[in-house]
Amino acid sequence: MAGVRLTKKDDGILVLSIDRPEALNALNRGIVDEIDEKIDEIEKDSGARCLILHSDKNFAAGADIKAMAECDEEGAKAFAFSPTYNRLAALRIPTVSAIEGYALGGGMELALATDIRIAGEGAKMGFPEVSLGIFPGAGGTIRAPRLIGAAFAKELIFSGEAVTAERALQMGLVNRVVPDDRVFAEAYRLAGKIARRGPVAVRRAKEVIDRGTAMNVESGIELEAAEWAKLFNTRDQKEGMQAFIAKRKPEFENR
Numbered sequence: 123m124a125g126v127r128l129t130k131k132d133d134g135i136l137v138l139s140i141d142r143p144e145a146l147n148a149l150n151r152g153i154v155d156e157i158d159e160k161i162d163e164i165e166k167d168s169g170a171r172c173l174i175l176h177s178d179k180n181f182a183a184g185a186d187i188k189a190m191a192e193c194d195e196e197g198a199k200a201f202a203f204s205p206t207y208n209r210l211a212a213l214r215i216p217t218v219s220a221i222e223g224y225a226l227g228g229g230m231e232l233a234l235a236t237d238i239r240i241a242g243e244g245a246k247m248g249f250p251e252v253s254l255g256i257f258p259g260a261g262g263t264i265r266a267p268r269l270i271g272a273a274f275a276k277e278l279i280f281s282g283e284a285v286t287a288e289r290a291l292q293m294g295l296v297n298r299v300v301p302d303d304r305v306f307a308e309a310y311r312l313a314g315k316i317a318r319r320g321p322v323a324v325r326r327a328k329e330v331i332d333r334g335t336a337m338n339v340e341s342g343i344e345l346e347a348a349e350w351a352k353l354f355n356t357r358d359q360k361e362g363m364q365a366f367i368a369k370r371k372p373e374f375e376n377r
Contacts (some may be wrong), residue, residue, distance in 0.1 A: 126156035128163055133317040134171030136164060137312065139178070146183035148298035149228045151201055158206045164213060168376070171317035171324075173213065174309050175236060176220035181245070182229025187254065203228055203260040207235040211261075211332075214325045216316050221245045222302060225285060231260040234269065237328065239295065241287040242302035242310050247295060248284035268335070270294045320358045321376045 124142040131137060138160055140147040154234050175181075185203070193201055210217065210232075219225075219234035225247045225263075233239050234246075241247070249258045257263060258279060266275040274293045278285065280364055287299045300308045315324050316324060334342035353359050358374045365372035 124153075126160055127155060128160045131310070133314055134169045134321075135313045135317055136167070136170055136173045137328060138164075138173060138175050140182055141177070143179065145179045145186065146180040146224055147229070148183045148186050149203065149232070150186035150189050154203045154206050158209065161209050161213070163205070164215070170215050171321055172215055172218055172308070172313040174219045174311060174313050175232065175238075176222075176306050177215065178222070180223035180229075181219065181221040181225040181306070183224040184227030184229050184250065185186065198259075201233070207231060207261050211235040211265075214328065216313075216324060218309045218313055220305045221247070221287075221296065222305050225286075227251055227262075231258055231262045231265070231292050234261060234265040238297050238312070240305060240312070241290060241296040241299050242305040243299055244285055244302045245287040245290070246284040247290050248282070249279045250282045250284065252280065252282040268294075298316055299341075309328070320362050320374050322356050322358045322374075323353055323362075326353065 124144075125137045127137075127141060129137045129139070140149070140153060140155070142148065142153065164173060190198070190201055206226075216238070219233040219236040219239045220240060221233060221241040222245060223242075225241075225245060227250055230247050230249060249262050251257050251259075258266075263275070263279060266278065269275075270293045274295075278293075285293070285295075287296065290296045291299050298308070326349050330342075330346050334345055337345065357377045358372075361374060362372045
């Protein structure tokens with residue numbers, strides 16, 4: 123049965139998967155509502171350290187066009203995925219998209235709402251919306267320019283063409299490209315590395331990066347200095363530095 127799964131792995135790693143293979147894991151209102159429900163679970167999980175988004179064979183081949191075709195303006199607003207994607211982007215833990223196959227339209231925007239993107243060599247990514255008489259409406263016109271610059275974002279959005287993983291890497295749309303059969307393994311390896319770091323420090327680093335990029339340099343550095351200093355009130359800072367001095371692995375307590 124089609125739906126969304128949230129699986130718990132070792133070391134506080136969670137995996138969110140769309141299971142709609144007959145539609146290349148295309149997104150519809152029901153699927154996105156399920157993602158929203160899973161985000162509720164993730165937010166409540168105090169042991170969560172990193173989230174991987176990975177779906178078998180295809181990441182998400184856009185939105186369900188049949189469900190949108192007859193929408194009017196109000197119907198389009200109700201169909202919009204942005205509120206859920208914003209919640210995903212605002213998660214305190216790091217998030218990694220493991221992209222196999224197609225990540226198009228709303229599927230690409232889903233990947234953009236995560237912190238890091240790893241793509242398989244055969245992946246195809248882009249924003250085909252202009253060929254349907256619309257443009258990306260779930261963060262694509264906002265997040266893509268911030269990630270890859272306005273010129274590359276305009277090329278992708280105006281042309282509606284899908285790009286290869288290698289071209290996406292050149293643009294900065296993805297962090298790395300690996301063989302197709304290694305996509306999840308590479309994402310899991312990276313998530314494991316993140317999960318073993320100081321969880322309080324990682325969470326606060328993500329917050330400072332996200333908030334700081336919306337500030338001027340001086341204000342951002344002030345924010346960084348203040349949040350950095352607060353870490354010296356944490357148990358994890360004491361453990362991390364004491365472990366380094368003693369040449370042993372730290373045992374972080376997430377506090």
